Each structure stands twice: as C-alpha cells, then as structure tokens.
Amino acid sequence: MTNHNQYKEKWLHWAKELQFLSQSALAYCKDSFDIERFERIRDIFAEIISLYSGLPFQEVKGLFCNETGFQTPKLDTRAAIFKEGKILLVHENNGTWSLPGGWVDVLETVRSNTIKEVKEEAGLDVEARRIIAVQDRNRHNLPLYAYNVCKIFVLCDIMGGIFTQNKETTESNFFSLDELPELAQEKVTEAQIKLCFDAYENPDWQVTFD
Structure with missing residues (x-):
C-alpha cells in the first residue's frame, strides 16, 4: 500500500x-x-x-514564482577537505554541521565557487582538486525542495588560512566518520560524507553521478 x-x-x-x-x-x-x-x-x-x-x-x-525564463536546476557546491584522515565540517547558526558550500553565484564556476565558499565559511584557502560526485538533491536529502538542485561534491586541498567566525558559521572542526555531529540533513547526509571519505581514500576514484 x-x-x-x-x-x-x-x-x-x-x-x-x-x-x-x-x-x-x-x-x-x-x-x-x-x-x-x-x-x-x-x-x-x-x-x-x-x-x-x-x-x-x-x-x-x-x-x-519570481523567476523568469526557462527553468533549470540550481547548482550547489560542497567542499570535502581532509586532514589526518578527518573531514572538515562547519558549525552553522542553527546548531547543525555541514560541509562548507552553497549556491553557485553568477559569474562563478564550480571550481571558483567551491574555493569562495570555503574561504567565507571556513576561512581556509584551498585548491579544488577533483569532483567526487554530482547528485540530484531530492534523491538524497530531506526535506524535498519544490525545485531541483544539482549538488556537486569537490575534493579540496588546504593551502593556508584560519577560521574566523562569520555571519553563516560559528566554528569549524575535523571529524572522523564514526564521530560525526548532528548534520544539516538538507545540505549533507552521513551517506554523502561517507562518499567523500571513499573518494579521499581512493586515488583512482571515479566520479559518481545521478
């Protein structure tokens, strides 16, 4: 039934x-x-x-209902950043944690947007190295949205920088897969973070996509 x-x-x-x-x-x-x-x-x-x-x-x-023109999915980039086998998460104002990222802004590319969002939310300078996965958000995250979103997960290397509190995040930290805090499920799930770990640990990783 x-x-x-x-x-x-x-x-x-x-x-x-x-x-x-x-x-x-x-x-x-x-x-x-x-x-x-x-x-x-x-x-x-x-x-x-x-x-x-x-x-x-x-x-x-x-x-x-305020957009005009032919409707297409929105793009969201999420950065997977590792140090000593742990992944970076940022603590948001609502108390949950997420991979740094957000909507791809006008005039930005997937690469440049990923770098920009990490700098804004985590204070780090990174190199966007390779794409891990491209996912249809409504197939993986809740709640369902009334519009479609393509989520792009990008593996990044730290080049420098330090976290400073900002209007979107209050702190950042690195977590192992078995000690994840409460996640912002609408942005990232445990399964998506595990996917990032799998890609990080596999130098021959092949991009997955919906």
Missing part, C-alpha cells in the same frame, strides 16, 4: 511539473489569454506547495 510520504512525494512531483511548464510557457508566450492561463497554473502550483508545506501562499509565490 502506498504510504503517506509516497503520496506527498507524488504531489510534490506534480506541483514541480506544473511550475516548470508554466514558467517555461510564460517565457515564450505572447498571447495575453494564454499568459493569463499559465499564470493561473503557476498559482495552482503555489497553492499545492502552500498546502503541502504549511507556508503562506504569498510566501511560496515569493520563493518559487
């Missing part, structure tokens, strides 16, 4: 498709009547997400 979580995932999938179709149509549509119809489809998406998440309708519209 289909359980409640499976129903929720199916509804989210349908809602995301409505958002994708309506945003794509609005990017190219010229007819005023068709524009009105596709804007209504986008509102239906926001109503579904509002019901699913408990967020106010207008907040959902502001978060997910």
